[in-house]
């Protein structure tokens with residue numbers, strides 16, 4: 001099961017791995033042709049009704065694999081209005097063949113003829129809103145025709161995420177969809193075939209530049225939509241909360257506040273004037289502070305809990321008491337992590353342990369990457385929270401989906417990088433669901449480290465990482 005947002009990520013990661021979209025389209029088209037041959041006999045008439053996007057492109061490819069059928073291609077719109085280069089290139093290739101192609105600019109010109117099979121390749125995952133013209137009229141013509149309809153990826157007009165149609169939709173007898181079934185196809189009374197199109201498993205397993213699309217595909221947000229983060233940290237250490245806070249700002253949060261002991265408040269403020277620091281009395285977090293911190297936490301989208309808190313018994317009691325009462329989203333890092341498995345909480349947590357902290361939480365690790373991923377997935381399911389287990393290869397899992405991140409390098413074992421990661425994930429968790437915030441955070445953090453490795457070698461510092469984060473979000 002894959003949603004249209006995930007498809008965009010997987011497509012882009014496939015491209016980044018060296019299997020470009022045009023190659024995927026060739027595989028899709030080949031799969032369409034295979035399903036057409038299975039439903040027709042030699043010499044049968046087949047009408048390929050093509051839209052101007054990649055859905056149409058799939059059928060433009062299929063036409064080249066149907067030499068034993070009597071193929072007619074109907075392009076809905078002038079060739080120069082084809083919206084993607086790979087579809088356009090396939091149209092141009094088709095024009096060099098002897099395949100019968102027709103350009104339909106006005107729906108009244110559309111004549112399906114009497115094919116043995118009609119292929120609906122007007123619209124796929126790119127549909128927005130109710131079908132416009134000429135697609136709407138052609139959809140009705142397909143529905144009225146005697147010929148059975150095979151839909152490419154989804155019946156045109158049907159939203160692959162919901163199965164709903166904003167207006168008229170093609171009523172296809174069968175659907176050939178690609179790579180994985182789609183949520184919206186389950187309830188259609190069509191028979192659905194899932195065709196493998198050669199997307200490498202790595203495109204889903206490994207977090208890569210395609211995952212950055214998760215940020216750019218968010219509904220366009222204006223100021224104040226990028227989230228407000230509260231960092232609850234500091235005590236024995238002062239740099240950690242400041243690093244986490246600055247990372248959250250660099251990762252796109254609009255406002256970041258720090259709640260820390262009075263004793264270090266001016267130090268933390270000293271790290272960066274654009275942090276808003278609230279001191280509570282004393283030198284470390286204690287249960288008495290929880291009633292003061294809870295309301296402040298609830299005013300923020302995400303809390304980053306843990307950087308530099310230390311592991312004094314009072315502090316760990318305070319962490320437990322906070323988590324028992326907090327029901328928002330929190331990134332939990334460092335010493336606070338050990339409390340998580342013991343506490344009943346309604347909070348949505350992203351835990352960011354390194355391997356040692358994972359073991360201290362009760363999890364297991366392994367050297368073999370596949371085994372390690374499986375162990376993290378089962379532990380995430382057991383604790384009921386998203387885990388980002390840091391390592392040479394990070395493992396991210398919410399107990400359902402598990403990803404691995406390969407960015408980063410040994411230069412990043414320098415102190416403070418964990419605080420930077422926690423702050424980064426905190427900012428992203430304002431916008432993305434926990435497992436995606438953790439995946440994109442791990443990717444961007446490691447990519448910042450890789451960018452710095454080129455310039456600084458092993459001499460990078462956590463502060464360099466914070467400064468480099470914006471570049472890491474720009475992708476390859």
Ligand SMILES: NC(=O)C1=CN([C@@H]2O[C@H](COP(=O)(O)OP(=O)(O)OC[C@H]3O[C@@H](n4cnc5c(N)ncnc54)[C@H](O)[C@@H]3O)[C@@H](O)[C@H]2O)[C@@H](O)CC1
Pocket residue numbers: 007011021024025028051052053054055056057058083084122123124125126127128129130131132133135152153154178179197
């Ligand atoms: N990873 C995958 O799933 C792959 C997907 N491929 C194909 O790519 C398709 C998605 O292609 P695109 O993103 O180009 O989108 P589509 O081809 O689904 O539709 C985009 C076109 O339809 C037009 N359009 C959108 N809404 C409309 C409406 N309501 N009425 C009339 N026209 C409308 C747009 O202006 C654009 O021209 C998939 O459905 C699939 O068939 C394959 O090519 C290869 C890989």
Ligand SMILES: [K+]
Pocket residue numbers: 055120121122123124151152153154155156
């Ligand atoms: K379609």
